[in-house]
Structures are given as C-alpha cells and as structure tokens.
Amino acid sequence: MIELRRSPRITVTWRAGVKLPDGKLVLAKLVNISAEGVLIHTTENLIPQRSYPMLIEIPGIFQESQIYKVSCKGTVRHAILSGEVYHVGIQLSEMSQLHTELVTAWISKTAHLS
Template sequence: MSDSRTSPRLAVAWRAAIQIAAGRIVPAKIVNFSAAGIQIQTSVMLREKQTYPMMMEIPSHNDASARTQVVCKGTCQYTILSGNEYRAGIKCTDLPPQHQELLESWGG
C-alpha cells in the first residue's frame, strides 16, 4: 500500500494538551508529526473543522530530556475512534517564529 501524503510522517510519542472549552484542558499524545500536521490521541472526541488552542512538548534532537513547550492553534481535520480513545488529524497554525527551527529539525 502506498502513502499519497504530501509530507512524510514521523512516528513520535510527544505530550500535548488541548483546550476544548473555556477552563477545560485535556491531555493528548502526539503519535505522528509531519510538515502538514500532526495526529493526536486523546480521550475526547474533537469536532471536525473546529480550531482549538493547544500546546505541544517537542524534544530537542540532541537531548530528549530537553523539551520545548510550543503553544499554537490546531484545526481538527478528522477524528476517529481507535480502541478506547480518539485519534485526530490536526493542522497547526499560529506557530511561534522562535520555535520554527526546532519544528523544522523534526521535518515540520
């Protein structure tokens, strides 16, 4: 089976958090990352086409214990039930320019 995506995906296990409503933040796990977006795993179903404030913890290539919290917005492209949790494709926007080099080092 071929993958027709425009950007290759990198399997990762990074922490994230999504604000799903005012005062309600839920943890998430980024399971893959690419220049086009991320796929997250979370306990709540995200609404397609909804934009959420979020945070990703991205490790340094040189030192996995050195993590940078990147605050951005994410628009849900799709969501599917996978076992007991949901997986959602997220297109990230409003990424801080100071984190661009770190994201590009991972292919983003």
C-alpha cells in the same frame, strides 16, 4: 507503499494539551507529526473543523531531555473513535518560526535514520 501526503511525517511519542472552549485542558499523546499537522490520541472527542489552542512538548533536537513547550493552534480535520481512544488529525497553525524549524529538524533527523 507510496506516501501521498504533501509533507513527510515521523512517528513520535510526545505529549500535548488541547484547551476546550469551556477552559478544560485535555491531555493527548502525539502519534506522528509533519510540518503541517499531527495525529493525536485522546479520550476526548474533538469537533471536526473547530480550532483549539494547543501546547505540544517537543524534545530538543540535540538534547532530548530539554523540552520545548510549543503553543500553537490546531484545526481538527478528522476524529475517529477506536476502542476508548479518539484518533484525531489536526492541522497546525500559529506556531513560531523557531518551533516550526524544530519540527522540520526532527523530521529531517528521523528521515536520515530510516
């Protein structure tokens, strides 16, 4: 299969939180990540084209028990209900350079293992 995406993505099982406008924190599971975005699974329907503050837990590249709590903003590109879970594609922004480099390192490390 030919990959048509601009950025390579890797499969992960990381945790995230999405803050709704009313202040409620929605927990989510990251399914995959790229330099530009993530796919999450959540029980809450997130509104396409809306931006939400997010927190993503990313393991350290050398010591996976070290967890980085990465704050960023996520803009919903699509949300599809499958069973009881929404599959939500999110474009990331406002992530620090250090955390962007951590994501890039994970993508590079995983690509070399494939």
